[in-house]
Amino acid sequence: MITVENLTKRYGSHAAVDDVSFTCPPGTVTGFLGPNGAGKSTTMRMICGLTTPTTGTATIGGVPYRRLGNPGRLIGVLLDASAQHGGRTGREVLALAALVMGVRTSAAGPALERVGLDASAARKRVRRYSLGMRQRLGLAHALIGDPTVLVLDEPANGLDPEGIFWMRGLLRDFADGGGTVLLSSHLLREVEAVADHLVVIGAGRVVASGTRDELLSTAGTLVRALDPAALRDLLDRAGLSFSPATDGGFVVTAPAETIGRAAAAAGVVLLELRPAGAGGLEQKFLELTR
Structure with missing residues (x-):
């Protein structure tokens, strides 16, 4: 060892x-x-x-x-x-x-x-x-x-x-x-x-x-929207912790359902909503070392 x-x-x-x-x-x-x-x-x-x-x-x-x-x-x-x-x-x-x-x-x-x-x-x-x-x-x-x-x-x-x-x-x-x-x-x-x-x-x-x-498995939830600025404002208003990801998206420390319901209520069109771990080690590395 x-x-x-x-x-x-x-x-x-x-x-x-x-x-x-x-x-x-x-x-x-x-x-x-x-x-x-x-x-x-x-x-x-x-x-x-x-x-x-x-x-x-x-x-x-x-x-x-x-x-x-x-x-x-x-x-x-x-x-x-x-x-x-x-x-x-x-x-x-x-x-x-x-x-x-x-x-x-x-x-x-x-x-x-x-x-x-x-x-x-x-x-x-x-x-x-x-x-x-x-x-x-x-x-x-x-x-x-x-x-x-x-x-x-x-x-x-x-x-x-x-x-x-x-x-x-x-x-x-x-x-x-x-x-x-x-x-x-x-x-x-x-x-x-x-x-x-x-x-x-x-x-x-x-x-x-x-x-x-x-x-x-602890990578959070990756979300991308048609309007990234509107999504950022939504996450701020909802008090959700997030960090920028690649391609204009965000990695959010919240379940996908919570994000999806908040987006639907605010009329924010989502393009992607999935576990951030699906982005693999590369995505996790960028989050940890940013």
Whole structure:
């Protein structure tokens, strides 16, 4: 299990991460979401021992990363797909990682095959890899120690649709086998398809967390009208809490029946009235981080 407790990182007076707490249980994929600059990467770097917290703790199986004897055998990390020596071949990168972790260098070949890099790619210098190939190599690097935990920052960046579908299956299989996955990504529909739990961060703080179904079921009611200004006035007069949504609509914290009756009484023509959760994670993310 990954456990983050009251994690804070300050740079002078600026809090990049501010009192963040969450857990990632075994057997699950946790989607870690937030806009650029929200503190996701800083949090992940603190989990992996690359950045020292100002306060708070981050542990893997109850132990801080820096105190793990051979961390690559417990936790696989991919934070930057470009952080590979450009002059080495793909096979050399993995063989060196295997040596450091005490794994047989013969594991490099199967690891490359597992992520879809063939013999030609294995012989190619990393500087000649596309971004998608670097992502696959980074995943192979994270997996070669046969870890039980994966921490991945934007692993689908640069992958084509087929590659994204493949990665979704890989992560789902890893979690279904008892592994723990912490996944940061801006591809919200892919996160929605694979994640069991969601943690949403904004301005360095957790703004929402829970299971995917819990978060999407509390999204409120989406309503759009022929006259958006008249609808806004109606919601104001009715004392209903609402926030702007896409396409001129509003997400209202009230049942659909309440909104529909109020609109009918006021003569406001509605074009759409449905649970906001039907808009999926993308709609919920925009509401939480607006």
